[in-house]
Amino acid sequence: MPEIAVTAATATDEERNAVADSVLLQNPGQISFEAAGPALTFDGDRVARGGQERIFNRRHLLLPVLHDVRDAIGWLSEGAINEISTTLQVPPAEVYGVASFYELFTFEAPSAPDALHVCDDTACRIKGANELKGELSADGHNVHGSPCLGLCEQAPAVFVQRTGEAHVSVRSATKESVEAALGGAMTNPVAPVPQSSEDLTLLRRVHDAAAVDYDGYVATGGYEALAKAVAMSPAEVVTHVGNAGLTGRGGAAFPTGFKWSAVAGEPGPRHLVINADESEPGTFKDRVIMEHDPYSLIEAMTIGGYAMGAEQGWIYIRGEYPEATRQLKSAIAEARSKGMLGDNVGGHNFRFDIELRLGAGAYICGEETALLNSIEGYRGEPRNKPPFPTTHGLFGQPTAINNVETMVNVNQIMLLGGDEYAAIGTEKSTGTKLFCLSGHVANPGVYEVTYGATLREVIDLAGGATGNLKSILMGGAAGSFISTDMLDVPLTIEDSRENGFSLGSGVVMLLNDTVDYDDFVARIAQFFREESCGQCVPCRVGTVRQGESLLRIREKGAPIETERKMLDDFAMVMKDSSICGLGHTASGAILSAIDLGLIGGQP
Amino acid sequence: MWGSNAREAHPIFFHHALAGVRNGAKMIAVDPRRSQTAKFADLWMGLNVGTDIALANGVGKYILDNNLQNDEFIAHSTQNIDEYRESIEEWTLARTSEVTGLPEYAIAELAETYATAESAQICWTLGITEHHTGAENVMALCNLSLLTGHVGRYGSGLVPVRGQNNVQGGGDMGALPNKLTGFQDVANDEIRAKFEAAWDCTIPATPGKHLTLMFEAMEKGELTTVFCIGENPADSEADINHARALLTGLDMLVVQDIFLTRTAELADVVLPASAGWAEAEGTVTNSERRVQRVRKALDPPGDAKDDLEIINMIAERMQPGWGNPSPEEMWDELRTVSPMHTGMSWERLEDEGGLQWPCPTLDHPGTLYLHGWLWEDDLGGREPAPFTVNVWRPHVDELNDDYPLLMTTGRVLDSYNTGVQSDGYNSPIRSGEALDMSPTDAERLGLATGDRAEVSSRRATIEMSIRVQPDLPEGLCFTTYHFADTTDTNQLTIEAWDKKSGTAEFKATAINVKPLVAA
Amino acid sequence: MTFVDIPVEIRSKVTVSVDGEAVEVLEGDTILDACTKAGKITPTVCYGPTVTPVNACRVCVVELEGARTLVPSCSRPAEEGMVVKTDTERVTNNRKMVLEFLATSSDVSQSEEIQGWLGEYGADLDRYDPATTERMTDEVKIEDDLYIRAYDRCVLCYKCVEACGEDAQWTFAIAMSGRGFNNRISTEFDVTLPDSACVYCGNCVAVCPTNALQFKTEFDLRKMGDWRPEDQTVTRTVCSYCGVGCNLDLHVQDNSIVKVDSPMDHSITSGNLCVKGRFGYQYVQNRPAE
Structure with missing residues (x-):
């Protein structure tokens, strides 16, 4: 690195300590890198050790350090950025460039130390979020509007980002409960899974409070899947996953077995990365698994590590999931202390450990290559593919990236065997699927059904719609609105595709006729505008232009025909020419809303 | 990078080094200062000023003691290894550490990294040469490349980076006291005869004087008339007051320059010249021996004339003259007497973006690196390369209680030499002349950045601003000589010079710093 | 051997x-x-x-x-x-x-x-x-005599960031900051270039496709309506500072150098220069007033 030339602003002692502590304390779960510490060290005034390799080996500490400093101080001052910059030898313009990418970091002294991120996104919006935001602002709190917080079943939701204290998410929030959280009240989550344990497979432990502890997990059959896995060769494990027909549950439905065998076939070191950046509006299933059955994820990852010969596992969890983060953190530590993570996992002669990383408010980091960049300490901008992560992933090394729900299915595959697992569901959609029901529904929550159940059956499981059901938002903001004509479509990958929609991340948001669709759809457009990383022109500009078009329709009475032509052009270029899935899907919900006549006055 | 702050002095060369770093190359920086270059290094070693021979010999001994040398190469391509081995016997890690001020592990690490690398280069600039042992410093580094075989191969070698755009070209053209064009020895009768035939004149067989010897000759009254072209010794010489007195005392001083420099001010006759790089046609040769065309983009101001034209006119007055040949015609004449340039036609120089000598024939592609013969079975018919014996001698200007600090000089990024050219533009990053000083020394002297101080050497006393600079080890100060108009740094420097190269010891001046109390 | x-x-x-x-x-x-x-x-x-x-x-x-x-x-x-x-x-x-x-x-x-x-x-x-x-409406940044930054012309192509970074210069004075339509090429906290790590090599200016980054000379001439590319000559020569031998393309209008760049396809520079090569030409045209 060149001389790290920083501005004259210096860090306060508190900031300096926060940086120093953070840099030294990182990496309990690291086995692929040398120990942490500053990137530049001196021996007297005659010898200095630095260089690109040391800097490269520490760059991935940037996001954790930014978090630690923000959490200790409440914001990131110029002095703090300078201190981080010199400690990690990352130029200040880059530190600022990375930090300013994320919603959860601010660069001016806040009006109050604790920030309130009030979800005003889709599901919360129809449950009084704007009113709550108004009340909290009126009381002089430090309020920010937030995209979906993944608490749609308990809307409205608030993420309380505290300073010097643990963060809290407030569910079914009221002004009073938010203020209690500011005073230190913690949330004790209850699994929003109305089905009973007998009807559940992946979620079978969520009602068992003891399962969040190691002993409780083991007592309910925990680590039996790992035992089955290590009795096989790694290649056999991969074969089972392939035979099971498991597909990615994050939205893309890519066959997991393909991915795993590709990674296993590449020269090491290899990584297994879990995408727990669950940010698709209306999605909260992964949160429920992590909050109530964290070991199932750890066990499944361990199996994956064994199968692919990946020694390093990573969980990238969104920063707005404080309770899930705490559960995972303690579960990883306990698993490590029990010898179930580390140099010799469970005495089975293989190494595997897990590093937990927090996002900082960026939907795009759910895109797998953006997620990798984020872990590496860069802006969460998607990479061009090819090359794919299976060959050039984290730190340029072969990497499998799986979603949380996808991953925990691996336990099930080990317990049943691949072929047996494949017998569940339909031919092309095997296993069970989690759906996130929210909006105008009697019992919002996560539902686990065998692939093949119709939309109507799933809604019925949740007690049916409330009010006069008008449309359903399937797959979240990146999905599309469908009409009630579709209620008898089986919710499989193939049937949904055939009917012109996507299951995506399993969002089933019910919307009755009280919804102000103009406002609702405008919020979706705003979501994409705010969450586009801005790297590629089609998405950076297209997400803005489509919002402007909606505004002209809504507020200026612009003729729908003209605007529709423009919206179609915007959609085309975003879909065809954007770098990543965000741009590809940013227009789907909007166009479907027009097609269904939900906005724009005519079908 | 040994004694080179290429990041500032040769930024585009350093881009290439950084491309290597990006590809995983390791960089070790040996420099008393933790320079901008050293900041990129995996390891910076801040040796004591003027202890390069000690360090090189110590590294050599470590390589031999630990059997890291390339025995096959030494046996085939070199000679005098035993003498060399004996001469560095005293340079144990302990002794090397004592003299250089570096920890033993760092010396060992440098030796191991260099010796075990698949390919390795040693790059240096004036940090090696501007010492009274400048030539021996270079030879000591050459020994290391011979020990390890890191020479004469693609990716390996010895890289002295030239400080001026045509210092190499000047040598190519024979502007050396003992060489004719194309580095052909003036003492060689056969070669002299060739030139005499071509030029129709008699060439003295005795070498001339280099700049430092010329000043000695002026001092002795043996040199009374000087024709000075494009050089500003009245600002750039060490112990400048002495140099100025000698120039003033000449019978006749003619200065040909693009500016009325300090030297020109002392002249009897000033010949205004055009700027060679933008107002004239010709060639220059860069550090990698690449001959490239310079071209006229601007009309020179006033009566200023192209250097070549001025010389042609002088020749004309001296009768019979040689007319006013074009640069291309002159170049073609050069190609007939300098074999290394023969293949470089004017057209090829235009079309191929420059050519690296030697380039003996029109179909020769030019030479990417030298000394490949070391790896040939018959050594290309040459003698094996000799190891040399280099004895460390401390810098001349001794430190004592009266002059307790050592001052070294160098360039900064946006400025150049005596500032004649670089003062012409408003650089936003120019911070002006100052004496850089370590925080420890500054604190001891009660000085802070911006304070004024009186800086004395055994030769002069000047006033300077102080800048506290954490990249300097205790006891070392640094300054430039870019701002001679405001701060005449070279009044302080010592005239001690290297007998082989004629280079003065700009890098080591003993000084004393006294804070000036604001009036 | x-x-x-x-x-x-x-x-x-x-x-x-x-x-x-x-x-x-x-x-x-x-x-x-x-x-x-x-x-x-x-x-x-x-x-x-x-x-x-x-x-x-x-x-x-x-x-x-x-x-x-x-x-x-x-x-x-x-x-x-x-x-x-x-x-x-x-x-x-x-x-x-x-x-x-x-x-x-x-x-x-x-x-x-x-x-x-x-x-x-x-x-x-x-x-x-x-x-x-919505458009980019940033005001032009004039912070020194060498170049200006007009980010209302910026198309966020990243080329300047790359040239300032590992592709050439390794200074990292600028980076992409913000997100989405609010992305901007910026120093840390948008401090001025003289306050940043910038070393004024101008390699960012050389790669800018929209003239968002411009030589101050060009900016001033354009402002006066006197920027006349059709009247300019471009002459290739070699820089006079240091021994690396960087090729310079001198753009000359009315016997004055108004812009300097370097050929992208020459092995020495790959289009890059340092502050002296790109801006240090002024001394040949600081001519006394006639």
Whole structure:
């Protein structure tokens, strides 16, 4: 690195300590890198050790350090950025460039130390979020509007980002409960899974409070899947996953077995990365698994590590999931202390450990290559593919990236065997699927059904719609609105595709006729505008232009025909020419809303 | 990078080094200062000023003691290894550490990294040469490349980076006291005869004087008339007051320059010249021996004339003259007497973006690196390369209680030499002349950045601003000589010079710093 | 003795079909290289021969058989048997839209190339209602005598960031900051360039495709209405500072150097210079007033 030339602003002692502590304390779960510490060290005034390799080996500490400093101080001052910059030898313009990418970091002294991120996104919006935001602002709190917080079943939701204290998410929030959280009240989550344990497979432990502890997990059959896995060769494990027909549950439905065998076939070191950046509006299933059955994820990852010969596992969890983060953190530590993570996992002669990383408010980091960049300490901008992560992933090394729900299915595959697992569901959609029901529904929550159940059956499981059901938002903001004509479509990958929609991340948001669709759809457009990383022109500009078009329709009475032509052009270029899935899907919900006549006055 | 702050002095060369770093190359920086270059290094070693021979010999001994040398190469391509081995016997890690001020592990690490690398280069600039042992410093580094075989191969070698755009070209053209064009020895009768035939004149067989010897000759009254072209010794010489007195005392001083420099001010006759790089046609040769065309983009101001034209006119007055040949015609004449340039036609120089000598024939592609013969079975018919014996001698200007600090000089990024050219533009990053000083020394002297101080050497006393600079080890100060108009740094420097190269010891001046109390 | 000579890189050949024509390129070449070889003129904005492609602009997209979306030709390596189409309506429409997006969000009036493509691809800028179409409206930053930054002209192509960073200069004075439409090329906290790590090499200016980064001399002349490219000569010579031998292209108007750049295809500079080479020319024209 060149001389790290920083501005004259210096860090306060508190900031300096926060940086120093953070840099030294990182990496309990690291086995692929040398120990942490500053990137530049001196021996007297005659010898200095630095260089690109040391800097490269520490760059991935940037996001954790930014978090630690923000959490200790409440914001990131110029002095703090300078201190981080010199400690990690990352130029200040880059530190600022990375930090300013994320919603959860601010660069001016806040009006109050604790920030309130009030979800005003889709599901919360129809449950009084704007009113709550108004009340909290009126009381002089430090309020920010937030995209979906993944608490749609308990809307409205608030993420309380505290300073010097643990963060809290407030569910079914009221002004009073938010203020209690500011005073230190913690949330004790209850699994929003109305089905009973007998009807559940992946979620079978969520009602068992003891399962969040190691002993409780083991007592309910925990680590039996790992035992089955290590009795096989790694290649056999991969074969089972392939035979099971498991597909990615994050939205893309890519066959997991393909991915795993590709990674296993590449020269090491290899990584297994879990995408727990669950940010698709209306999605909260992964949160429920992590909050109530964290070991199932750890066990499944361990199996994956064994199968692919990946020694390093990573969980990238969104920063707005404080309770899930705490559960995972303690579960990883306990698993490590029990010898179930580390140099010799469970005495089975293989190494595997897990590093937990927090996002900082960026939907795009759910895109797998953006997620990798984020872990590496860069802006969460998607990479061009090819090359794919299976060959050039984290730190340029072969990497499998799986979603949380996808991953925990691996336990099930080990317990049943691949072929047996494949017998569940339909031919092309095997296993069970989690759906996130929210909006105008009697019992919002996560539902686990065998692939093949119709939309109507799933809604019925949740007690049916409330009010006069008008449309359903399937797959979240990146999905599309469908009409009630579709209620008898089986919710499989193939049937949904055939009917012109996507299951995506399993969002089933019910919307009755009280919804102000103009406002609702405008919020979706705003979501994409705010969450586009801005790297590629089609998405950076297209997400803005489509919002402007909606505004002209809504507020200026612009003729729908003209605007529709423009919206179609915007959609085309975003879909065809954007770098990543965000741009590809940013227009789907909007166009479907027009097609269904939900906005724009005519079908 | 040994004694080179290429990041500032040769930024585009350093881009290439950084491309290597990006590809995983390791960089070790040996420099008393933790320079901008050293900041990129995996390891910076801040040796004591003027202890390069000690360090090189110590590294050599470590390589031999630990059997890291390339025995096959030494046996085939070199000679005098035993003498060399004996001469560095005293340079144990302990002794090397004592003299250089570096920890033993760092010396060992440098030796191991260099010796075990698949390919390795040693790059240096004036940090090696501007010492009274400048030539021996270079030879000591050459020994290391011979020990390890890191020479004469693609990716390996010895890289002295030239400080001026045509210092190499000047040598190519024979502007050396003992060489004719194309580095052909003036003492060689056969070669002299060739030139005499071509030029129709008699060439003295005795070498001339280099700049430092010329000043000695002026001092002795043996040199009374000087024709000075494009050089500003009245600002750039060490112990400048002495140099100025000698120039003033000449019978006749003619200065040909693009500016009325300090030297020109002392002249009897000033010949205004055009700027060679933008107002004239010709060639220059860069550090990698690449001959490239310079071209006229601007009309020179006033009566200023192209250097070549001025010389042609002088020749004309001296009768019979040689007319006013074009640069291309002159170049073609050069190609007939300098074999290394023969293949470089004017057209090829235009079309191929420059050519690296030697380039003996029109179909020769030019030479990417030298000394490949070391790896040939018959050594290309040459003698094996000799190891040399280099004895460390401390810098001349001794430190004592009266002059307790050592001052070294160098360039900064946006400025150049005596500032004649670089003062012409408003650089936003120019911070002006100052004496850089370590925080420890500054604190001891009660000085802070911006304070004024009186800086004395055994030769002069000047006033300077102080800048506290954490990249300097205790006891070392640094300054430039870019701002001679405001701060005449070279009044302080010592005239001690290297007998082989004629280079003065700009890098080591003993000084004393006294804070000036604001009036 | 084993004589180790210059390693010769052996690259095999691959054949790509471009609009039905078989084109042979070397392994590692891009689809863009193949298109160029096939005589296709491909618009590019963020592509530069000396910087790592970020392929952010997407104006160079082509249809690749078997790919769901269009692919950026500037960065996608050519592979044996690829079937590429550049003359389809889909390609044309996408390029047209990218150009419309560029021209409605930034001032691209000083890019002759982009102006040309806007016409060629039939971009319809009139359909964007100015009152409801957000643009980059940043004020020009004039912080020194060497160059200016007019970010209302910036198309966020990343080239300046790359040139300031690992592709050439390793100074990292600027980076992309913010997110989405609020992205800006910026120093830390948007401090001025003199307060930043900038060393004024001007290598960012050299790669800027829209004149968002401009020599102050050019900016001043344009302001006075006296910037006359048609009256300028460009002369290649060698820098007078240091012994590296950087090639300079001197742009001269009225016997004054008004701009300096360096050839992108010369092995010494790859288009890059240092502050002295790019700006240190002034001494030859600080002439006494006549």
